[in-house]
Amino acid sequence: MPLAAVNGIHIYYRIDADAGDDAPWLVLSNSLGSDMSMWSPQVEAFAKKYRVLRYDTRGHGHSDAPQGPYTIDQLIGDVIGLMDVLKIKRAHYCGLSMGGLTGVGLAARHPERFERVVLSNTAALIGSDAVWTPRAAKAREVHGMVSLTDAVIPRWFTAGFIESQPLVLAPIRDVFRHTSGDGYASNCEAIRDADLxxxxxxxxxxxxxxAGTHDLSTTAEQGRELAGYIEGSRYVELDAAHLSNIEKSSDYTRTVLQFLGEHA
Incomplete structure (x- = not known):
C-alpha cells in the first residue's frame, strides 16, 4: 500500500499513469467524508492524458487520522509535502468541496506549483460555526458516523439520482460510515476555521x-461568488447536487478535460 511520510503522518496515495512518464501531472483531492475512490468515474479518462495522483486527505481512507483539530494550513501543506516526496514540481489540480477549499489555498499560496486549477462544489468560506461545531461533536460520538450518514448523504445527490442509482450509492455510504469519526470531526473544524x-x-x-444547480452544501450562488473573486476564471454549472463528478460524471469529466487541455 503506497504511503508517503508527510508532515509527521502517512498519506495514502495512488498513481494512474496510462499516458506515460512524460505526461503532465493532475492531483485529485476528495470531499469531506469520502476518499480517493470518489474519483473512480474520472480516473480512466484522466489517466489517458495525465499522470493522475489521488490521495486520501488526512483523517480519511487509509491515511492517518492524527488527533485534531486540523487546519487548512495542514491540508494545504499535505498536498505540497506529498508532491515533494513524489518529486512533482508542477501539476494541474482538481478538488471537490473540502478538496476545492484546499485548492483555493494551494493556488493562492503556491502559484509556482500549479498550472490549471479546478474548484468543484466549493467556496472560499464554507458554512459556519453553527454548522460545523455540532457536526464535529456528533462525529466523535460512538456510532456518530453511522448517525450522520442518513443526514449527509441525501445532501450529496438529488432525490432522483438516489432513487435510480442504489448500486452507485452503496459504496459511497460505506466509505462515509467507516470514515474515522475523529478524522471527520477534525476536518470539520479545519473547514469551519478557514476563510480564504x-x-x-x-x-x-x-x-x-x-457548481451544482441543486447543491445544498455549497450552493451555485457560492460557486458564482467564488468565480467572481478570481480574475479570468470560468464558471460551469451542472444539473447535480454536491458530488457533481458522480451524479453527472460524463459531463464533469468532459468539462474538466476540455479546460485542462486548453493552452494559454
Whole structure:
C-alpha cells in the first residue's frame, strides 16, 4: 500500500499513469467524508492524458487520522509535502468541496506549483460555526458516523439520482460510515476555521469553478461568488447536487478535460 511520510503522518496515495512518464501531472483531492475512490468515474479518462495522483486527505481512507483539530494550513501543506516526496514540481489540480477549499489555498499560496486549477462544489468560506461545531461533536460520538450518514448523504445527490442509482450509492455510504469519526470531526473544524475569500482574490492561475444547480452544501450562488473573486476564471454549472463528478460524471469529466487541455 503506497504511503508517503508527510508532515509527521502517512498519506495514502495512488498513481494512474496510462499516458506515460512524460505526461503532465493532475492531483485529485476528495470531499469531506469520502476518499480517493470518489474519483473512480474520472480516473480512466484522466489517466489517458495525465499522470493522475489521488490521495486520501488526512483523517480519511487509509491515511492517518492524527488527533485534531486540523487546519487548512495542514491540508494545504499535505498536498505540497506529498508532491515533494513524489518529486512533482508542477501539476494541474482538481478538488471537490473540502478538496476545492484546499485548492483555493494551494493556488493562492503556491502559484509556482500549479498550472490549471479546478474548484468543484466549493467556496472560499464554507458554512459556519453553527454548522460545523455540532457536526464535529456528533462525529466523535460512538456510532456518530453511522448517525450522520442518513443526514449527509441525501445532501450529496438529488432525490432522483438516489432513487435510480442504489448500486452507485452503496459504496459511497460505506466509505462515509467507516470514515474515522475523529478524522471527520477534525476536518470539520479545519473547514469551519478557514476563510480564504481574501486569498481567492489573489489567484492568477487559470481556474475553472464547477457548481451544482441543486447543491445544498455549497450552493451555485457560492460557486458564482467564488468565480467572481478570481480574475479570468470560468464558471460551469451542472444539473447535480454536491458530488457533481458522480451524479453527472460524463459531463464533469468532459468539462474538466476540455479546460485542462486548453493552452494559454
Amino acid at each position: 475569500r481574501g486569498e481567492a482574490k489573489t489567484i492568477k492561475a487559470p481556474v475553472l469553478v464547477i
